[in-house]
Structure formats: C-alpha cells, structure tokens
Amino acid sequence: xxxxxxxxxxxxxxxxxxxxxxxxxxxxxxxxxxxxxxxxxxxxxxxxxxxxxxxxxxxxxxxxxxxxxxxxxxxxxxxxxxxxxxxxxxxxxxxxxxxxxxxxxxxxxxxxxxxxxxxxxxxxxxxxxxxxxxxxxxxxxxxxxxxxxxxxxxxxxxxxxxxxxxxxxxxxxxxxxxxxxxxxxxxxxxxxxxxxxxxxxxxxxxxxxxxxxxxxxxxxxxxxxxxxxxxx
Ligand SMILES: CC(C)(COP(=O)(O)OP(=O)(O)OC[C@H]1O[C@@H](n2cnc3c(N)ncnc32)[C@H](O)[C@@H]1OP(=O)(O)O)[C@@H](O)C(=O)NCCC(=O)NCCS
Numbered sequence: 390x391x392x393x394x395x396x397x398x399x400x401x402x403x404x405x406x407x408x409x410x411x412x413x414x415x416x417x418x419x420x421x422x423x424x425x426x427x428x429x430x431x432x433x434x435x436x437x438x439x440x441x442x443x444x445x446x447x448x449x450x451x452x453x454x455x456x457x458x459x460x461x462x463x464x465x466x467x468x469x470x471x472x473x474x475x476x477x478x479x480x481x482x483x484x485x486x487x488x489x490x491x492x493x494x495x496x497x498x499x500x501x502x503x504x505x506x507x508x509x510x511x512x513x514x515x516x517x518x519x520x521x522x523x524x525x526x527x528x529x530x531x532x533x534x535x536x537x538x539x540x541x542x543x544x545x546x547x548x549x550x551x552x553x554x555x556x557x558x559x560x561x562x563x564x565x566x567x568x569x570x571x572x573x574x575x576x577x578x579x580x581x582x583x584x585x586x587x588x589x590x591x592x593x594x595x596x597x598x599x600x601x602x603x604x605x606x607x608x609x610x611x612x613x614x615x616x617x618x619x620x621x
Contacts (some may be wrong), residue, residue: 390588392530398408400514401501403539405464405535405538405539405543407463407466407467408465408466408472408473408535408540409464409465410462410463410543410547411462411463411465412459412460412461412462412463412551413456413461413462413463413465413474413476413493414456414457414459415453415456415457415479417456417471417612418452418453418456419461419464420471421452421456421461421463421471421474421476422452423471424472424473424474424530425445425448425452425474425528425530426443426444427443427535428532429528429530430442430443430445430532431443432530433530433565433566434503434565434566434599434601434604435504435505435565435594435604436501437499437592438595438596438598438599439500439593439594439595440497440595440598441495441497441501442497445498446492446494447491447493447498447501447502448491448528449492450491451487451488451490451491452476452494452528453576454478454487454489454490455476455477455478455487455527455528456476458477458478458479459551460478460479460524460551460552460555461474461475461476461477461478461548462474462475462544462546462547462548462551463544464531464535464540464544465538465541466535469551472531472532472534472535472540473530473531473532473535473540473544473580474528474529474530474563475491475526475527475528475529475530475541475544475545476526477524477525477526477527477548477550477551477552478524478525479522479523479524479525479552479555479557480522480523480525481521481522481572482521486509486525487525488502488505488509489504491505492499493601500594502595503591503593504594505563507589508563508565508584508604509563509604510580511582511584511606512561512581512582512606512608514559514561514608516565517559518528518614519558519614520558520559521558522555522556522557522558523557523558523559523560523561523565524549524552524555524557524560524561524609524611525560525561525562526548526549526560526561526562527562527563529541529544529545529562529569531544532604534561541568541569541572542572542575542576545562545572545573545576546576548560549579549609549611552611552612553603553612555600557611558610558611558612559608559609559610559611559617560564560578560608560609560611561606561607562578562606562607562608563604563605563606563607564604564606565600565601565604567600567601570605570607571611573607574607577609578607579606579607579608579609580605580606580607581605581606581607581608582605582606583603583604583605583606584603584604584605584606584617585602585603586601586602586603586604587602
C-alpha cells in the first residue's frame with residue numbers, strides 16, 4: 390500500500406461523523422482567530438508558560454499566510470461552528486519558513502518566538518536526501534467539547550494528504566504537548582529532535598505552569614524515500 394492511500398484509510402477510520410472537515414481559506418480568518426484565542430493560546434505549552442495574552446496579534450500575518458496555503462484544515466460541527474483546526478504551509482529551499490514573518494510587540498511575544506525559533510532550528514530538513522519541500526503543521530487545536538474523539542488526528546491526516554498531493558516530501562510539527570507527541574507517534578511520525586526544557590535559559594519559560602518537560606520536533610514522510618529522483 391502506498392503511504393498516501395494508507396493515510397486516507399486512517400482518516401476514514403477516525404472521523405467523528407457529525408463533523409465536516411474543510412480546507413480553510415482566508416475567508417475563515419475570524420473563526421480561526423476566535424478558536425485560537427479561546428482554546429489555543431490559553432492551553433498550548435509555550436504560550437501558557439510565558440503567560441501570552443490570548444488576544445495577541447503576533448500571529449496575524451502568519452495566520453493569513455497559512456490560510457492562503459490551501460493546506461490548513463478545519464472541522465465544523467452541524468451548526469457550522471469551527472471546533473478544530475490545524476494550520477499548515479509549505480517551506481522549501483526557495484520559499485522561506487513563515488516563522489521569520491511573526492511580528493513581536495512585547496517581551497512575552499518575543500519569548501514565544503524565541504522558543505519557536507529554537508525548535509525550528511533544531512532540525513534542518515533539507516539535509517535529508519531528496520527533501521526540498523516541507524509541510525509545516527502548527528496551531529493544532531480542538532474545542533474541549535470535541536477532545537479525545539480523534540478530531541486532531543483526523544485534521545492532521547487530512548492536511549498531510551493535501552501536503553502529499555502538493556509534492557511535499559515530509560510533514561513536520563513542533564509537538565509541545567504529551568498529547569500531540571502521543572498522537573503523532575500513533576500516526577507513524579518520528580521524533581527527530583527533543584528539546585529538554587531544563588536546558589533553556591532560566592527566564593525564558595516558566596515550566597512550573599506546564600506538565601510537559603520536553604518538546605519534540607516530529608516528522609512524517611509523505612512520499613517514500615525512493616520516489617524523488619528514483620530515475621537516478
Ligand atoms: C492537543 C489537542 C489538539 C488534541 O486534540 P484531540 O482531538 O483531543 O486529539 P485526538 O482525539 O485526535 O487524540 C489523539 C490522541 O492524543 C492523545 N490524547 C488526546 N487527548 C489527550 C489528553 N487529554 N491526555 C493525554 N493524551 C491525549 C491520545 O493518544 C489520543 O488517542 P487515544 O484517545 O486513542 O489514546 C487538544 O487537546 C488541544 O487543542 N489542546 C490545546 C492546544 C494544544 O496544546 N495544541 C497542541 C500543540 S503541539
């Protein structure tokens with residue numbers, strides 16, 4: 390079985406039937422922002438540990454770019470309410486990583502960006518043979534009413550299917566919660582690097598506010614290693 394059809398099979402198995410999974414577009418920006426404000430910024434480890442204000446504007450341009458990528462996925466309930474999302478974009482040897490477009494307006498936002506950047510720099514995907522296009526996944530978030538029902542796993546799977554069709558060789562995520570680390574491992578992702586939080590500068594994160602003591606860079610091959618340049 391090819392890896393892409395394997396992905397489709399898993400996503401069909403794990404869907405919650407009353408939810409509709411949609412590709413997010415720039416027209417969804419208000420719903421996306423409101424889900425992140427209510428359920429991502431207050432719950433994600435890095436943001437929680439620095440005490441980031443949920444009404445931060447630091448992601449505005451970043452979100453817009455993720456929504457124009459046509460790789461970000463959302464889940465809507467029967468009333469149309471957005472209850473889950475994963476943002477995603479492609480970076481390559483030609484196009485820069487969007488992390489460099491985040492704009493910080495205070496010290497707390499700067500700390501978030503610094504940790505994100507440390508994570509981004511932990512692994513250079515382009516050193517891997519045959520990799521020149523990477524699907525970055527980020528801001529994975531599910532409304533508490535729908536947690537533990539496979540919604541996040543389905544969002545990740547469906548986004549990966551889009552990334553594979555767009556020619557990305559790997560998908561990548563910074564997994565900053567035990568839940569996401571477990572979820573990705575169950576979906577066949579590999580841990581490429583681990584950031585032990587006790588190795589960070591002491592005043593960067595307040596680790597007493599979070600339960601996770603290590604973050605992971607995780608990747609998943611979207612096409613078999615032999616596909617690209619297999620004629621060589
Ligand atoms: C992380 C998050 C997106 C998971 O969403 P979800 O829809 O509940 O995830 P799924 O139901 O697909 O769970 C997949 C697996 O993750 C694990 N998991 C999910 N919720 C968990 C929890 N509360 N505690 C421990 N493991 C959990 C389990 O392995 C689960 O599979 P299982 O139920 O078969 O054991 C959601 O909890 C969330 O929005 N958290 C706040 C924001 C955040 O931290 N995002 C991740 C940043 S890396």
